Every structure is written in structure tokens, then in C-alpha cells.
Amino acid sequence: xxxxxxxxxxxxxxxxxxxxxxxxxxACLDMCxxxxxxxxxxxxxxxxxxxxxxxMSSPVTLAAAIAARTKRISINIAAILVxxxxxxxxxxxxxxxxxxxxxxxxxxxxxxxxxEEFEMAGVDRTAxxxxxxxxxxVLRQAWTGEAFTWRGRTVRxxxxxxxxxxxxxxxxxxxxxxxxxxxxxxxxPAIGDxxxxxxxxxxxxxxxxxxxxxxxxxGPGFVHVTRDPAxxxxxxxxxxxxxxxxxxxxxxxxxxxxxxVAATTxxxxxxxxxxxxxxxxxxxxxAEEHGRVLLHPLMGGLDPELGWASLRLFATEVLPRIx
Numbered sequence: 001x002x003x004x005x006x007x008x009x010x011x012x013x014x015x016x017x018x019x020x021x022x023x024x025x026x027a028c029l030d031m032c033x034x035x036x037x038x039x040x041x042x043x044x045x046x047x048x049x050x051x052x053x054x055x056m057s058s059p060v061t062l063a064a065a066i067a068a069r070t071k072r073i074s075i076n077i078a079a080i081l082v083x084x085x086x087x088x089x090x091x092x093x094x095x096x097x098x099x100x101x102x103x104x105x106x107x108x109x110x111x112x113x114x115x116e117e118f119e120m121a122g123v124d125r126t127a128x129x130x131x132x133x134x135x136x137x138v139l140r141q142a143w144t145g146e147a148f149t150w151r152g153r154t155v156r157x158x159x160x161x162x163x164x165x166x167x168x169x170x171x172x173x174x175x176x177x178x179x180x181x182x183x184x185x186x187x188x189p190a191i192g193d194x195x196x197x198x199x200x201x202x203x204x205x206x207x208x209x210x211x212x213x214x215x216x217x218x219g220p221g222f223v224h225v226t227r228d229p230a231x232x233x234x235x236x237x238x239x240x241x242x243x244x245x246x247x248x249x250x251x252x253x254x255x256x257x258x259x260x261v262a263a264t265t266x267x268x269x270x271x272x273x274x275x276x277x278x279x280x281x282x283x284x285x286x287a288e289e290h291g292r293v294l295l296h297p298l299m300g301g302l303d304p305e306l307g308w309a310s311l312r313l314f315a316t317e318v319l320p321r322i323x
Contacts, residue, residue, distance in 0.1 A: 003287035003322040006042040007035050008221075008296045009062075012053040014242045017301025021054050027304035028062075029069050031297060031311065036070035038315050039323070044076045044294075049084065049117045053246070053301070060093045067101035075101055078188065079110030079170045083128040084121040087135040088155055091142035095161045103163035108188045109136055110170040114250055136183050139167065168215065172196070178203040181212060192216045219290035220276040222299050224306075225283050225314045232306070233277045237266045239300030240275040280317035287322040
């Protein structure tokens, strides 16, 4: 067996957390450097705006910082909320991060859904589909390094990255699957639904696009490895409940995510299976069942030392058994 192993960060800090954003960002970079040397496959970071707990708002900047501290690990921004950005500036920022990363950068292009974020950006939420399609095209043209005309003006993004970021389209609906095929991109659904993969591949065939691929999520969104799950769950539970409850409050009708839990109590969160505090043996079982393990060591503002304890135990007692 060879399971995919990854780190995930959104760098939120719950109001009750005994840490700071500066401490969490420093720990994130240290953990990424450690994971790179230890043999992890990917680090995933994400984007939201105007959130009181400081949910990461500038993932491209962080991606460049991670790239500078690492040599081999892949860096995936999942997702960039494309309609909220000026596409030329976004193309420049991603080109710079791609140059630093040396071909290790990928992104999931998302449309966004929180009304507050569109209001903050001054973007009409009802136009997000049209803007998304337009901006994805702009990004692709920009990364050629050649001049082109956009909205009546000539633009050029330099320097062009020799290896532009791999761009996948996010979403959780058949419409999103068909959009990914139409835009001739890979597809990264928010849920591990094989029917979405089927819709995507059928749409690729209809479009004559033979380069399509799907990355289906699977497994828990939070895994913590410990010799004493009961004791560590007591420390983690408030953060898990906070993370689940606040994320649930953001969801709009039709919005689905593999890590979304409609839970408000500790018992509901624990029974969801999304948040797992496990022994090394149980973690091996997760890897065998899902083919991957995603560790979220700073979830909600957890003490970095607690996250480090999980990572080190994972490296010594789990990783050698799943590789």
C-alpha cells in the first residue's frame, strides 16, 4: 500500500484559543518544512475573507512562503475564489508563486458562495458564473507571457512561469462538473461523489477533451494521532465543535462539502466521522480504507505543540506502514 499523505491549513484562531495568528503562521511554515523532509506528498491551503477568526485570506502569498521553505512537496490552493479577484493581479501573483515553487503549485478555482465576501469585494454575486468563466480564460492567456486584449486594453503578465499552475475547477454539482469539462480543466469536486465524476467524464467526451481528470476527496477532514485518544479528544473537542459549527453556518442551499458537518454538539461532531482522534493503528486503518490521510494539525487554533505531537507520532508509527 502507498497512501497519499497531506497537511491542511486554514489558520483560523477560535476566540477562546490560547495562541496568536503570528504563532500559527510560524508553526505552519515549520510544519511544512518538516513534512517536506519527512516525505509527505502535499500541503493544501484555502481562502476566505472577512472572517472574525482570521481564516486565511491570502493563500497565494502563503503558498510562495511554503515554496521557499520546501523543495519537493506539492502545494495546492483549494480553493481560490476567482470572481473576488482582479484576474490580472491574480495571474501575476500566481505566476510569481509558481516560479518560486518550481512546478509544484496547483490550484482549485472556485466561484465562492458567501454573500459577505462578494459585498466586501464589491462584486455582484449573481454574476459570479459569468465572471468565473471569463477570469479562468484570462489566467490561461496571462500565463503565456504574451500580450493580449482584455476588456478593451492590452495586458501582459511577466515573467511567465515556465510551469504554470495546474488549474482544476471546484464545485459540488453536475453543473460544476460540466463547467470543468467545458473549460477544459481537471475537476476537483467538494464531495467524493462518483456520479459527479461520471457527469464530468461524459461532458469531457462531448467536448472532445481527452485531457480530463478528477480528484475525488475522501476520508476524514481532520485526523489527530495519539496514544491516548480520550485525553486528546477532551483538548480538541472545543475546537472541532467550533470549526464544524461556524463552517455549517456559512453553507448556502445546494452547497455541499466533504468536511461540512451539520452538527452543533460535541457528540454530533464526534459521531460525524469527519473529525478523528485515533491511535497509530487506527490511523493505518484510515489510510487503508481511503488511500490517503489528511492531517490538519492547527485546526481552529490548536496549540502547535499538540499538533506537533500528532505529526511526530504519525511519522514514526504510521508513515512507515503505509508506504
